[in-house]
Amino acid sequence: xxxxxxxxxxxxxxxxxxxxxxxxxxxxxxxxxxxxxxxxxxxxxxxxxxxxxxxxxxxxxxxxxxxxxxxxxxxxxxxxxxxxxxxxxxxxxxxxxxxxxxxxxxxxxxxxxxxxxxxxxxxxxxxxxxxxxxxxxxxxxxxxxxxxxxxxxxxxxxxxxxxxxxxxxxxxxxxxxxxxxxxxxxxxxxxxxxxxxxxxxxxxxxxx
Amino acid sequence: xxxxxxxxxxxxxxxxxxxxxxxxxxxxxxxxxxxxxxxxxxxxxxxxxxxxxxxxxxxxxxxxxxxxxxxxxxxxxxxxxxxxxxxxxxxxxxxxxxxxxxxxxxxxxxxxxxxxxxxxxxxxxxxxxxxxxxxxxxxxxxxxxxxxxxxxxxxxxxxxxxxxxxxxxxxxxxxxxxxxxxxxxxxxxxxxxxxxxxxxxxxxxxxx
Amino acid sequence: xxxxxxxxxxxxxxxxxxxxxxxxxxxxxxxxxxxxxxxxxxxxxxxxxxxxxxxxxxxxxxxxxxxxxxxxxxxxxxxxxxxxxxxxxxxxxxxxxxxxxxxxxxxxxxxxxxxxxxxxxxxxxxxxxxxxxxxxxxxxxxxxxxxxxxxxxxxxxxxxxxxxxxxxxxxxxxxxxxxxxxxxxxxxxxxxxxxxxxxxxxxxxxxx
Amino acid sequence: xxxxxxxxxxxxxxxxxxxxxxxxxxxxxxxxxxxxxxxxxxxxxxxxxxxxxxxxxxxxxxxxxxxxxxxxxxxxxxxxxxxxxxxxxxxxxxxxxxxxxxxxxxxxxxxxxxxxxxxxxxxxxxxxxxxxxxxxxxxxxxxxxxxxxxxxxxxxxxxxxxxxxxxxxxxxxxxxxxxxxxxxxxxxxxxxxxxxxxxxxxxxxxxx
DNA sequence: CATGAATGAGGATTCATTCAT
DNA sequence: TATGAATGAATCCTCATTCAT
Numbered sequence: 001x002x003x004x005x006x007x008x009x010x011x012x013x014x015x016x017x018x019x020x021x022x023x024x025x026x027x028x029x030x031x032x033x034x035x036x037x038x039x040x041x042x043x044x045x046x047x048x049x050x051x052x053x054x055x056x057x058x059x060x061x062x063x064x065x066x067x068x069x070x071x072x073x074x075x076x077x078x079x080x081x082x083x084x085x086x087x088x089x090x091x092x093x094x095x096x097x098x099x100x101x102x103x104x105x106x107x108x109x110x111x112x113x114x115x116x117x118x119x120x121x122x123x124x125x126x127x128x129x130x131x132x133x134x135x136x137x138x139x140x141x142x143x144x145x146x147x148x149x150x151x152x153x154x155x156x157x158x159x160x161x162x163x164x165x166x167x168x169x170x171x172x173x174x175x176x177x178x179x180x181x182x183x184x185x186x187x188x189x190x191x192x193x194x195x196x197x198x199x200x201x202x203x204x205x206x207x208x
Numbered sequence: 209x210x211x212x213x214x215x216x217x218x219x220x221x222x223x224x225x226x227x228x229x230x231x232x233x234x235x236x237x238x239x240x241x242x243x244x245x246x247x248x249x250x251x252x253x254x255x256x257x258x259x260x261x262x263x264x265x266x267x268x269x270x271x272x273x274x275x276x277x278x279x280x281x282x283x284x285x286x287x288x289x290x291x292x293x294x295x296x297x298x299x300x301x302x303x304x305x306x307x308x309x310x311x312x313x314x315x316x317x318x319x320x321x322x323x324x325x326x327x328x329x330x331x332x333x334x335x336x337x338x339x340x341x342x343x344x345x346x347x348x349x350x351x352x353x354x355x356x357x358x359x360x361x362x363x364x365x366x367x368x369x370x371x372x373x374x375x376x377x378x379x380x381x382x383x384x385x386x387x388x389x390x391x392x393x394x395x396x397x398x399x400x401x402x403x404x405x406x407x408x409x410x411x412x413x414x415x416x
Numbered sequence: 417x418x419x420x421x422x423x424x425x426x427x428x429x430x431x432x433x434x435x436x437x438x439x440x441x442x443x444x445x446x447x448x449x450x451x452x453x454x455x456x457x458x459x460x461x462x463x464x465x466x467x468x469x470x471x472x473x474x475x476x477x478x479x480x481x482x483x484x485x486x487x488x489x490x491x492x493x494x495x496x497x498x499x500x501x502x503x504x505x506x507x508x509x510x511x512x513x514x515x516x517x518x519x520x521x522x523x524x525x526x527x528x529x530x531x532x533x534x535x536x537x538x539x540x541x542x543x544x545x546x547x548x549x550x551x552x553x554x555x556x557x558x559x560x561x562x563x564x565x566x567x568x569x570x571x572x573x574x575x576x577x578x579x580x581x582x583x584x585x586x587x588x589x590x591x592x593x594x595x596x597x598x599x600x601x602x603x604x605x606x607x608x609x610x611x612x613x614x615x616x617x618x619x620x621x622x623x624x
Numbered sequence: 625x626x627x628x629x630x631x632x633x634x635x636x637x638x639x640x641x642x643x644x645x646x647x648x649x650x651x652x653x654x655x656x657x658x659x660x661x662x663x664x665x666x667x668x669x670x671x672x673x674x675x676x677x678x679x680x681x682x683x684x685x686x687x688x689x690x691x692x693x694x695x696x697x698x699x700x701x702x703x704x705x706x707x708x709x710x711x712x713x714x715x716x717x718x719x720x721x722x723x724x725x726x727x728x729x730x731x732x733x734x735x736x737x738x739x740x741x742x743x744x745x746x747x748x749x750x751x752x753x754x755x756x757x758x759x760x761x762x763x764x765x766x767x768x769x770x771x772x773x774x775x776x777x778x779x780x781x782x783x784x785x786x787x788x789x790x791x792x793x794x795x796x797x798x799x800x801x802x803x804x805x806x807x808x809x810x811x812x813x814x815x816x817x818x819x820x821x822x823x824x825x826x827x828x829x830x831x832x
Numbered sequence: 833c834a835t836g837a838a839t840g841a842g843g844a845t846t847c848a849t850t851c852a853t
Numbered sequence: 854t855a856t857g858a859a860t861g862a863a864t865c866c867t868c869a870t871t872c873a874t
Contacts, residue, residue, distance in 0.1 A: 017837095033329030035243035038864060049839045054866065089412075113328050120325035120386060121241030130387055154411045160391045161402050162411060165377060168384055172376025175383065178328060180338055183346075183368045194369050202409035203362045203370060204297075246847060257856045259850080268848065433858095449745030451659035454843060465860045470845070505828075529744050536741035536802060537657030546803055570827045576807045577818050578827060584796025585789060591799065592792050594744060596754055599762075599784045610785050618826035619778045619786060620713075662868060673835045675871080684869065 018056050021046050022070060025063045030110035034064060034118050064118060064125065071111045072132050089153050090200060097170075097199075098192035104174060105188070113178050138163050166199055226264050229254050230278060233271045238318035242272060242326050272326060272333065279319045280340050297361050298408060305378075305407075306400035312382060313396070321386050346371050374407055434472050437462050438486060441479045446526035450480060450534050480534060480541065487527045488548050505569050506616060513586075513615075514608035520590060521604070529594050554579050582615055642680050645670050646694060649687045654734035658688060658742050688742060688749065695735050696756050713777050714824060721794075721823075722816035728798060729812070737802050762787050790823055 024046035028037045039060060043050045057063050104112065119126045141163045148154045173191065177184040184191070232254035236245045247268060251258045265271050312320065327334045349371045356362045381399065385392040392399070440462035444453045455476060459466045473479050520528065535542045557579045564570045589607065593600040600607070648670035652661045663684060667674045681687050728736065743750045765787045772778045778786075797815065801808040808815070 013837095030329065033243075033326075035241075036329075039866080040864080050865090051840065051867080052838055055837065060865070116383075117325050117328035118241075120321050120328075120383075121238070121244075126387055130389070134384070134387065134389070152413050154413050155405075157405065157411060158395065158398065158402060161395050161398060162406070164381055164384055164389065164392050165399075165403055165406055166411070168380025168382075169373060169377040170380065171383055172378065172380030173372055174376075175324075175328075175379055176342070176372055176376050179334055179342065181342070181372060184372050187366065187369050190366065190369060191373075194366060195373055197363075197365065198370070198373055198410065199406070200410045200412040202405075202407055203365060203374070204408040205360050205362050247849085248847080251857095258848090259857065260855055262849070263854065429858095446745065449659075449742075451657075452745075455845080456843080466844090467846080467861065468859055471858065476844070532799075533741045533744035534657075536737050536744075536799075537654070537660075542803055546805070550800070550803065550805070568829050570829050571821075573821065573827060574811070574814065574818060577811050577814060578822070580797055580800055580805065580808050581793060581815075581819055581822055582827070584798075584800055585793040586796065587799055588792025588794065588796030589788055590792075591740075591744075591795055592758075592788055595750055595758065597758070597788060600788050603782065603785050606782065606785060607789075610782060611789055613779075613781065614786070614789055614826065615822070616826045616828040618822065618824045619781060619790070620824040663870085664868080667836095674869090675836065676834055678870070679833065 014056070017052075018066070021048070021053055021056055022063065022066050026067055026111050026114060029064075029067070029114040034114060064115070065128075067111050068115055068125070068129060068132070071108050071115065074108065089148065090196065093200065094192055094196040097195050100170065101174075101188070101192060109178075112174070116175070138167070141167065169195060169199065222264070225260075226274070229256070229261055229264055230271065230274050234275055234319050234322060237272075237275070237322040242322060272323070273336075275319050276323055276333070276337060276340070279316050279323065282316065297356065298404065301408065302400055302404040305403050308378065309396070309400055317386075320382070324383070346375070349375065377403060377407065430472070433468075434482070437464075437469055437472055438479065438482050442483055442527050442530060445480075445483070445530040450476075450530060480531070481544075483527050484531055484541070484545060484548070487524050487531065490524065505564065506612065509616065510608055510612040513611050516586065517590075517604070517608060525594075528590070532591070554583070557583065585611060585615065638680070641676075642690070645672075645677055645680055646687065646690050650691055650735050650738060653688075653691070653738040658738060688739070689752075691735050692739055692749070692753060692756070695732050695739065698732065713772065714820065717824065718816055718820040721819050724794065725812070725816060733802075736798070740799070762791070765791065793819060793823065 021042065025037075025042045028041050028045045031037075032041070039050050039053060042063070043053055046053075053063075057066060115125075115129065119129050138160070142159050145154065145159050145163060149156055149159060173184060173195070177188070229250065233245075233250045236249050236253050239245075240249070247258050247261055250271070251261055254261075261271075265274060323333075323337065327337050346368070350367050353362065353367050353371060357364055357367060381392060381403070385396070437458065441453075441458045444457050444461045447453075448457070455466050455469055458479070459469055462469075469479075473482060531541070531545065535545050554576070558575050561570065561575050561579060565572055565575060589600060589611070593604070645666065649661075649666045652665050652669050655661075656665070663674050663677055666687070667677055670677075677687075681690060739749075739753065743753050762784070766783050769778065769783050769787060773780055773783060797808060797819070801812070
């Protein structure tokens with residue numbers, strides 16, 4: 001358990017320590033996997049003693065939840081869909097895609113990798129992640145898609161399903177890159193334009 | 209170590225036992241995750257003794273590789289791209305997508321879930337999977353896309369990247385479904401048409 | 417957990433192993449105390465590996481309960497009050513006391529020491545012991561005292577309280593001996609007669 | 625290490641702090657047992673910080689010794705056998721018993737419970753307790769018994785053994801009460817008379 | 833003196849693997 | 854080959870103790 005915040009200075013120190021530990025945990029988990037990583041590994045990476053971790057986190061699983069919460073918070077802090085409505089749809093879409101991929105690449109790459117791995121085989125964590133991250137995102141996305149559909153900007157497709165398909169495309173390329181695809185790694189910067197292109201007008205040629 | 213195949217009948221029995229064990233392992237791994245699952249769990253699920261597993265598989269990790277290989281074999285046995293060339297591109301695309309999703313849904317859902325989880329945090333397995341499954345698939349897909357591009361059926365996009373984007377869309381919706389998205393579960397049968405639609409012509413309205 | 421008894425031979429082996437472990441545990445617990453004793457200590461004393469203990473007992477606490485149950489069973493197997501009714505009260509009392517002290521000295525000395533220590537500070541175990549051992553014993557004893565009282569053999573004292581007082585005298589000398597009193601150790605064989613004497617006629621001189 | 629007493633006021637404060645800590649320790653030890661209790665538990669109960677305890681006691685074991693010493697001192701402060709000699713033996717015996725039980729009930733119940741538990745499995749503490757508390761008590765008691773025996777007030781029994789038997793009766797009922805015997809709890813006030821009766825004239829009827 | 837965060841040795845428990853039957 | 858009891862290395866977690874503030 002993390003110590004109770006008595007005064008604001010203490011609170012600062014506590015947060016710093018938690019951050020330090022979560023950073024270490026994220027790095028080591030991403031490298032060796034959650035289960036193959038020992039508490040000693042995390043402590044060593046963080047440069048502290050094993051026992052100290054338990055002053056800030058209930059147990060090893062709480063580290064995972066801590067990583068999830070941090071990712072969640074950082075997601076919510078950036079208001080993804082904010083700047084979308086302005087420009088024409090194609091431009092704003094491209095911008096949004098670029099921004100999203102950049103954010104993911106910088107911040108949460110490792111964190112997401114670790115979490116996804118565990119989420120796939122841990123129902124509890126899976127449900128938590130779905131409710132806290134995925135569902136809210138989909139709700140927001142559907143709202144925008146719906147508006148665009150109402151405005152005739154996009155085809156009258158099944159909105160929820162379309163949301164899944166588009167989101168899936170992001171998720172998919174992210175995972176493919178995590179899997180070590182060198183093509184994606186090299187051309188990562190070209191991806192936003194391509195994804196926007198496919199998403200908006202597909203791959204079919206104009207002269208069929 | 210798996211026993212050496214003396215005579216064909218023996219070989220049959222051995223394969224049957226291996227299958228039995230891998231089926232059990234896949235089911236239990238998918239439920240509890242590779243690391244949280246004990247050999248005893250697998251043995252119990254398979255209805256055999258702990259020690260027996262070691263007559264057919266070197267160690268616990270070999271079970272994972274066994275699952276990978278089975279998935280790999282079943283992938284390759286179905287010649288995915290065979291029947292595509294016949295009909296017009298839109299129809300054949302839709303058919304292909306449907307077939308692929310169906311295959312995945314039936315066969316390898318659990319197996320894939322287990323593997324992916326481990327692949328994300330196990331470099332060795334990741335490389336193996338990439339080389340054995342992903343890379344060959346991309347090579348094949350790129351060949352077809354290239355042919356279609358040459359025929360003017362699809363736009364002159366970056367073929368490898370497009371391959372990743374489209375494949376990513378599949379992978380993504382699959383994972384979203386694994387994460388428990390009920391929308392995808394309910395409308396899974398509508399998905400092939402939608403994916404084909406988006407992939408070919410995008411979501412943009414006709415009257416911009 | 418102790419393995420399930422498949423066939424009677426297995427059952428024999430299992431019981432033997434459990435006995436072996438409980439014997440070891442009793443000895444080491446009595447020497448170092450329950451909490452200062454490690455599972456490794458018990459295993460070493462029993463000449464087996466640490467892990468083996470967990471094939472027969474759920475956890476360390478279960479060892480304590482195992483000791484309690486064994487003591488309990490051995491108590492009940494000997495029908496203490498059986499032979500009392502025969503001879504005259506003084507003789508039979510003396511015999512009974514002698515038998516009880518002997519039984520305790522041989523069998524359960526260490527076991528009782530260990531249990532008592534823990535019982536004093538572990539409410540759960542205390543209640544268990546009281547219900548399983550003490551209460552039944554008192555019930556039986558009260559029955560006999562009552563009969564003797566009805567027959568005029570003993571004074572019309574408060575029966576339950578008298579039972580406690582007499583039982584307490586046994587318990588007390590036992591504990592004093594456990595505490596290392598050399599007087600009691602040397603004259604342990606003289607004790608039954610003395611206790612019978614005090615219990616029956618007190619210490620007061622005849623000529624007051 | 626307890627701070628060195630500089631001036632008498634300091635000394636007062638130090639003693640107060642030690643008392644505060646020992647009170648807390650006694651209460652918590654009695655509730656959860658010495659080993660299951662953490663220093664943090666004691667500190668919390670005492671309303672101070674963990675580290676402060678180490679300013680007054682060498683280590684956790686020293687707390688136990690502190691409790692023992694306090695009990696010891698309080699025992700010796702009351703000169704138990706002082707007022708016995710006055711009245712006739714039966715009356716004075718009854719008074720003495722009553723006083724002893726009362727003292728124990730009020731003061732040292734919990735302390736004694738904790739100590740006894742540990743004494744049973746800790747040779748070092750056991751020897752200490754025996755030498756400091758039990759042996760002196762027995763020496764004193766034997767002296768009185770001897771005098772009474774010389775005066776013909778009590779039978780010419782083996783004095784040391786009789787001392788153990790009588791003391792054991794006290795110890796025994798005390799422990800039975802600690803074990804939760806409700807009979808003893810309810811009739812605790814009737815006990816002195818009963819114990820005196822049994823001790824002096826036994827339970828045997830007058831007309832055998 | 834008081835505090836309480838940091839420490840790290842210690843111990844209960846798990847479980848992959850072995851091997852005698 | 855099948856079994857499952859035995860093994861003991863590995864690891865999570867606790868907690869007595871220290872010490873900088």
